[in-house]
Amino acid sequence: MLGQCLKKRLTDKMLCSSVSLKDVICFHKYPLYDYFFRRTRSYCQFSTTTTNKNVQFKNTSLEFSKEEQAKILQVLNNESEDSFKRLNIPPMQINKLKVWKTKKGPYNSISDVLDIEGIDVKNLIKICQSIILDKPVSSNRKSNFLRQRQLTSPILTNDIVESLTSAVGLHLGPAGISWAHVTCPVKKLNHWGSNQFSDIPVKVSSWENFDLAMKVLDEIPPADLYVFESPGLGLQPQSQLGAVTTYIQQIELTSMLFALLNTSKKHNKRIHNKTEQIENVVYYMKSKLAARLFKTWVGTEQVSTLTTIQQLFSYNDFDLPCSAIDIDQNTINMFQNQPSFNKEIMGQSLLLAITFLDLCVYKNEKSLKAMSSQKRNK
Known part of the structure; x- marks a missing residue:
């Protein structure tokens, strides 16, 4: 009865299809703090390290609009080595980008680059920013510290x-x-x-x-x-x-x-x-x-x-x-x-x-x- 009552309270103002009786049982069986925090804890933390590079970049890539992501993919798939060199992308990374594309075909998403050994999230973000701005991005520009820092989660x-x-x-x-x-x-x-x-x-x-x-x-x-x-x-x-x-x-x-x-x-x-x-x-x-x-x-x-x-x-x-x-x-x-x-x-x-x-x-x-x-x- 308590579960049904709580479900009614929730669904009166919430999206009905998003609240199941199973969720309501979780409310009753465990403290609400534990239930809600297990669902939302990823938004409450400012973590800069993760064991899963794709998950980390999934959050970071939200900095780029759909148009910017399309531009990045176009450059990754179509530009020459000289274009990458002009953006100060290290030769070893350029070669790895080329080898991966030769073996597996065009990049379908930006996160595909993270499958390449030796390229981490930080490297990929720098590459993306260079492509969008069409110029090299320095990692030591202190004046842009707050602009590039994650201030929200x-x-x-x-x-x-x-x-x-x-x-x-x-x-x-x-x-x-x-x-x-x-x-x-x-x-x-x-x-x-x-x-x-x-x-x-x-x-x-x-x-x-x-x-x-x-x-x-x-x-x-x-x-x-x-x-x-x-x-x-x-x-x-x-x-x-x-x-x-x-x-x-x-x-x-x-x-x-x-x-x-x-x-x-x-x-x-x-x-x-x-x-x-x-x-x-x-x-x-x-x-x-x-x-x-x-x-x-x-x-x-x-x-x-x-x-x-x-x-x-x-x-x-x-x-x-x-x-x-x-x-x-x-x-x-x-x-x-x-x-x-x-x-x-x-x-x-x-x-x-x-x-x-x-x-x-x-x-x-x-x-x-x-x-x-x-x-x-x-």
Whole structure:
């Protein structure tokens, strides 16, 4: 009965065909934390090593659009050795590319190159970037450090960036969750809210945590993408002032929201009723990125964001390392009337959304320069 009840709760708002009774039994038999995290853990980690090169490149190749991938394949299959030499591809790799094609025929996908002994993912990415830019790519260009670094998990594709019209930054802390809905490319704050956990018992069951996740889901406005901070900074132990939920409960709640946002027809515009395949719309941004950009991380602690938020409100004194954001006066007044704690968690979600758009999506020069100067000063 519990399994059938939970299945009904899930399928009321989710894609029905994606929730089986077998999945529901997993909910009941194991803690939801374990179930959801086993399903989503690949998105929560920033791993640069793997034993499977094809799996690793499958994620990395998402940096290239379909048109760019087509160009890479055309060059690999048709260009001469002289063309490869002009791109500073080592002669040994050029010879291996030629031998493989002679033995096995044309390359059908970019990942075929990884079947060649001695060419790893790093080599292949450099080859692809050289082909796309039609010039050699240096691996020691420090100025492009942030441009080439993986700041989100999974990686944002060019297709997603080009079609992006809105994003929601989500900050989940020990005592509450907040969200900031921002439209783009001209940034405008459209919806800003929070939900405190003050009425929640210190210890809750997985079912109660799931009920909370469903309530929070109703309050989160729909957007093209949803961004959490990678576990490490946003999810903090209960020793923090005002903490209500435990660390494990925060992890569990994050995992539930990850799954619910992806499978909600209201929140995932890419869900099609005729297919069981669900396209991901939830991303994790690298830990501490927003705090480093806005200098709200001092030593081992994060300081208040209120001074930074007040600067965002003032267009005449805009000296922050980001592009301007349009915030109407009614929203400003609403924020000013909030209790101090609400202001703090709301500030976190807004800075998260701005950092995501300026650093990860649009590669804003002002933001990139600020991060690069911080790296040089260390």
